[in-house]
Amino acid sequence: MKKIITICAFAACLTGCDDLFEPAIENNLGLEYMYVNSQYAEGVLANAYTRIPNGGYSFNDVATDDAVSNAADNNWRRIASGMWTSSNNPADRWTSCRSAIQYINLFLANADQVKWANDEVVARMFCDRQKAEAYGLRAMYMYYLLEAHAGYTEDGVLMGVPIVTEPEGAGSNFNVPRNTFADCIRALKDDAQKALDVLPWEYGDEAEMQRIISKYPGGDIGRVTRVFGSAFTGRMSGKIVEAFLAKADLLAASPAYSEHSGISWETAATSAARVLNHIGGVTGVDPTGWTWYCNISDIDNLSDTQSPAEILWRGERGRSLNLEEDNYPPTLFGNGRINPTQNLVDAFPMLNGYPVSESAGNYDSAHPYDNRDPRLTAYVLYNRGVAGNANKEIITAADGTTNDALNMVNEKSTRTGYYLRKLLRQDINLDPNARADQYHYTPRIRYTEIFLAYAEAANEAYGPQGKGSNSYSAYDVVKALRNRAGIGVNNGDAYLESVKDDKAKMAELIRNERRLELCFEGFRFWDLRRWKSNLSETAKGMSISGDNYTAINVDNRSFADYMFYGPIPYSEVQKYGELKQNKGW
Numbered sequence: 001m002k003k004i005i006t007i008c009a010f011a012a013c014l015t016g017c018d019d020l021f022e023p024a025i026e027n028n029l030g031l032e033y034m035y036v037n038s039q040y041a042e043g044v045l046a047n048a049y050t051r052i053p054n055g056g057y058s059f060n061d062v063a064t065d066d067a068v069s070n071a072a073d074n075n076w077r078r079i080a081s082g083m084w085t086s087s088n089n090p091a092d093r094w095t096s097c098r099s100a101i102q103y104i105n106l107f108l109a110n111a112d113q114v115k116w117a118n119d120e121v122v123a124r125m126f127c128d129r130q131k132a133e134a135y136g137l138r139a140m141y142m143y144y145l146l147e148a149h150a151g152y153t154e155d156g157v158l159m160g161v162p163i164v165t166e167p168e169g170a171g172s173n174f175n176v177p178r179n180t181f182a183d184c185i186r187a188l189k190d191d192a193q194k195a196l197d198v199l200p201w202e203y204g205d206e207a208e209m210q211r212i213i214s215k216y217p218g219g220d221i222g223r224v225t226r227v228f229g230s231a232f233t234g235r236m237s238g239k240i241v242e243a244f245l246a247k248a249d250l251l252a253a254s255p256a257y258s259e260h261s262g263i264s265w266e267t268a269a270t271s272a273a274r275v276l277n278h279i280g281g282v283t284g285v286d287p288t289g290w291t292w293y294c295n296i297s298d299i300d301n302l303s304d305t306q307s308p309a310e311i312l313w314r315g316e317r318g319r320s321l322n323l324e325e326d327n328y329p330p331t332l333f334g335n336g337r338i339n340p341t342q343n344l345v346d347a348f349p350m351l352n353g354y355p356v357s358e359s360a361g362n363y364d365s366a367h368p369y370d371n372r373d374p375r376l377t378a379y380v381l382y383n384r385g386v387a388g389n390a391n392k393e394i395i396t397a398a399d400g401t402t403n404d405a406l407n408m409v410n411e412k413s414t415r416t417g418y419y420l421r422k423l424l425r426q427d428i429n430l431d432p433n434a435r436a437d438q439y440h441y442t443p444r445i446r447y448t449e450i451f452l453a454y455a456e457a458a459n460e461a462y463g464p465q466g467k468g469s470n471s472y473s474a475y476d477v478v479k480a481l482r483n484r485a486g487i488g489v490n491n492g493d494a495y496l497e498s499v500k501d502d503k504a505k506m507a508e509l510i511r512n513e514r515r516l517e518l519c520f521e522g523f524r525f526w527d528l529r530r531w532k533s534n535l536s537e538t539a540k541g542m543s544i545s546g547d548n549y550t551a552i553n554v555d556n557r558s559f560a561d562y563m564f565y566g567p568i569p570y571s572e573v574q575k576y577g578e579l580k581q582n583k584g585w
Contacts, residue, residue, distance in 0.1 A: 031106075034114055038126070041114040044107045045130060048137050049235075051100040053093055053144050054444045055315055057323075057423065060091065060525035065343040065537040067420075067520070068555045070336055070411050076525075082558035086567035086585045091525070093148040094569050097141040098164070104134045104141075106167040121218045125227040128198050136195035136236035136244075142188040143248045147526055150181050150257065151565025151582035158260040159580065160184030175576040178568075182262045185252050192241050201238040201278060204230025204305070208238075233305040239278065240313050243445050246271040250453045253460075254530035256564050265460035266468065272454035273470045275312075279447065282472045285480045286310040289448055290517065291378055293423050299439050312450070315442040323440065324428040327420040329381065329396075330403035330412045332388045333430035338520065339416040340380045342540040342551055347515055348376040353488030353495040360495070368542075368549060374486045375516055379422035383544055387419070389427045389436075394419065397544035406543055415554050416541030422520050443521075451477050452514045456507070464499070464506040475500045478513055529566075535559035560584060 034041035061067035062076035069077045075090035108131060116126035145161045153159050158181040165187075168174065179187070200208035204225075212228055213219045249271040252263035276284065288295050289310030298308045299317070307314050328334025346356055351371045354361030364370060369382050381387050383396045396417045398406040406417050429436040458466065459474035467473045479496055482488060488496065499505035511531070515524060528535055539555040562584025573581045 031110070034110060036115055038114055038116050041107070041111065041116075042130070044103055044110075045134055045137075047103040048100040048107070048134070048141075051096045052140075052444070053096070054442070054522065056442055057520070058090075058522045059338055059520065060522055061520055062338065063557075064524045064528060064535075065341060065539055065557070066515070066524050067341055067344070068339050068415050068539050068541075070339060070413065070415050072411065074337075077555070080555065080557050080559070084559070084563065086570040086573070086581065089567060089569070091148055091566050092569060093144050094161075094572065097145045097148075098161075100141050101138055101164060102168060104138045105165060107131075108134050109167050119223065121216055122223050122226060125212075125216060125219070125223065129227055129232075132195045132198035133236040135191040136199065136241040139188045139191040139195065139241065139248075140236075140244045142184055142191070143244050143251070146181065146184055146188075146248070147251060148566045149568055149582075150184070151567075153178075153580045154583050155580075158182075158257065159582070162579075163187045175578045177578040178580060181252070181257060181260060185248065185261060185263060188248055189245065192245050195236065195241045196238055199236065199238045199241065200228050201242075203228055203232045203235070203237055230305040233307075234314075234316075239275065240445065242271070242275045243312055243450060246275055246450055246453055250457060251530055253457060255532045256530045265457045266462075268457035269454055269461045269468060269470075272450050272457060273468075275450050276447070276454060277470070279309075281470065282451075282476050282480045284309075284447065285451065285484060286447065287484050289446065290375060290481075290485050292443065292446065293440075294378075294425055296425070296427065299441065302439075302441070310446055310448065311443050312445040312447050314444055317439055317441040319437045320440055321428050321430060321435070321437040324424050324430060327424055328428075328430060329387065329394050329414070329419045330409065331394070332392065333432070336404075336412055336414055336419055338420040339414045339541070340418040340420060340519075341416050341554070342418075342542050343537065344515070344519060345376065345380060345382070345418065345542070347512055348373040348380075349487065349495070351487065352491050353482065353493045355495070358495070365549060366547065373516070377421075379516075379519060381419040381421040383417060383542075385421075387421065387426060389429050391426075399545045406541070414541075416539070417543060418541070420520065446518075446521075448481065448517050449523075451481065452510065452517065455510045456514070459503060459506050459510055463503050464501060474506060474510060478506075478510060481513060481517065529564045532564050535563060 034044060060076050062069045062074055063080040079090060111127055111131050114127065116123040150160045159178040160181040161178055161184060162176045163179045163184060200212060202208065209221060209224050209228065212224050213221065249263050249268040251257060252261035253265045253268040286309040292308060292310045295308065302317050324334060326335055326337045329336050349355050350361035350363060351373060352361060356363040377385065381394055385394055386392060387394050394404050395402060396404055396406060396414050403409045403413055405413060407413055407415060425438045428438055455474040455477040458468065462468050464475045465473045479493060482493055482496065487493060499509055514527065536557040536559050538553050538557065541552045541554040543550045543552045565582045567585035568579060568581050573579050
């Protein structure tokens with residue numbers, strides 16, 4: 001991936017929108033230059049890589065019941081208050097994803113004419129692999145476009161986006177209608193299969209190297225390693241493509257899309273299992289996967305070609321302190337931007353596995369953070385919790401005397417009584433006199449996400465304990481994930497046992513586990529929509545004075561039901577009459 005950034009700089013002449021159609025007059029390198037310079041050709045594809053939407057954290061949780069922001073100009077906060085329109089849409093992916101697809105199509109149309117290497121066998125391998133990467137990327141971008149922009153039009157048809165498979169030029173007809181959602185899913189799957197026909201499950205895998213050798217007469221381990229070796233880890237691979245197939249099938253099988261998608265829950269379960277079976281199914285659950293962001297030894301000792309067992313695909317590792325600057329509490333020199341809600345805190349069960357709402361959990365409202373799910377302490381900084389490299393006690397109570405206290409300083413202090421802890425390294429120092437950054441990386445896909453996708457789909461398809469053609473059930477997955485976090489270890493997770501024969505209650509539990517495990521990683525905004533859940537639950541906080549704990553309303557949410565589906569950009573539907581807008585926008 002570092003090479004991709006370098007190549008992008010080399011091919012910077014292709015980054016302007018106009019240059020996609022005709023090179024600028026002052027541009028000395030035309031498109032035909034890629035035929036004789038493989039690095040230039042790679043630059044075209046690299047431009048598609050640079051537009052990956054999950055390269056960082058959107059914190060769209062602020063538009064859900066999981067979080068609020070103390071920044072008045074936060075776009076997610078603004079749309080949650082009723083300002084979401086087709087021309088004010090922080091969830092928009094139309095321009096970036098379609099631009100990436102244009103680069104992909106440009107690459108695919110010309111890749112066969114590029115001189116990739118002097119060795120004919122190696123040249124064929126390079127061409128095949130990078131075209132397969134392009135197909136995998138195009139499938140990925142289709143998924144992101146559907147998640148953000150698919151929806152029902154006024155005539156009641158579930159539409160996706162226009163399917164574009166050829167490079168567009170200045171004379172192209174851009175006034176084309178959207179394809180149906182089902183058509184888009186088929187196109188995504190077709191691209192994914194083209195990628196899977198060529199790409200290894202994982203670059204450098206010994207068994208995969210031998211499989212690839214058999215496909216190329218004259219090939220040998222040296223040639224195959226040159227093209228498919230571990231040096232290319234981070235680029236589109238078989239496991240990444242299969243993961244996006246699982247994500248796409250889960251989306252399509254969900255309540256918001258299932259009626260006209262052509263994808264069943266069984267299909268979604270099978271897609272997720274295909275990924276998980278590569279790591280042994282439930283036995284592949286990483287015991288420390290729930291604290292991936294603060295597993296210091298794992299993070300600090302990663303090489304460019306490694307990922308921890310929890311991580312299916314990750315971004316670059318680099319030293320920074322931006323997350324901590326934004327989200328540490330004020331007394332640790334942070335801005336406390338993302339404030340978890342009481343709604344989310346209440347979603348964490350008791351240590352014995354029972355929800356806080358059930359008497360068997362023994363929840364004590366006078367000591368609300370005692371005997372709770374260990375993930376609560378790991379992910380949320382609550383009153384009298386500790387943070388920072390000195391384990392400083394943080395007072396978030398309304399009667400606190402520091403800037404950490406509830407609403408003490410506008411746009412600095414917590415609005416809910418909570419600060420973010422997940423994603424942050426606690427060995428960062430923001431003191432201006434002793435600033436110290438640390439390594440971070442962004443997980444683009446975690447295996448936990450795929451496990452939860454399987455659990456959700458398998459429960460709907462086979463019931464809580466049904467396995468289909470696999471060796472594990474939704475129940476098995478949920479038990480493994482809760483067990484690794486320390487839930488119900490002393491009572492055999494009695495609550496899980498009580499719902500293991502109830503499909504509806506298991507579905508509720510799975511959704512809650514997804515909420516907890518993936519919080520602040522950019523999922524809930526989309527999950528609530530694909531589930532067609534309540535979008536307008538008031539975001540709550542906790543006001544503490546002395547020994548009194550009082551839940552408070554913090555932010556009202558203003559969403560209409562048509563907002564289960566995001567809009568097509570207003571500017572696009574104004575320009576192109578064939579492009580129908582989603583209903584309500």
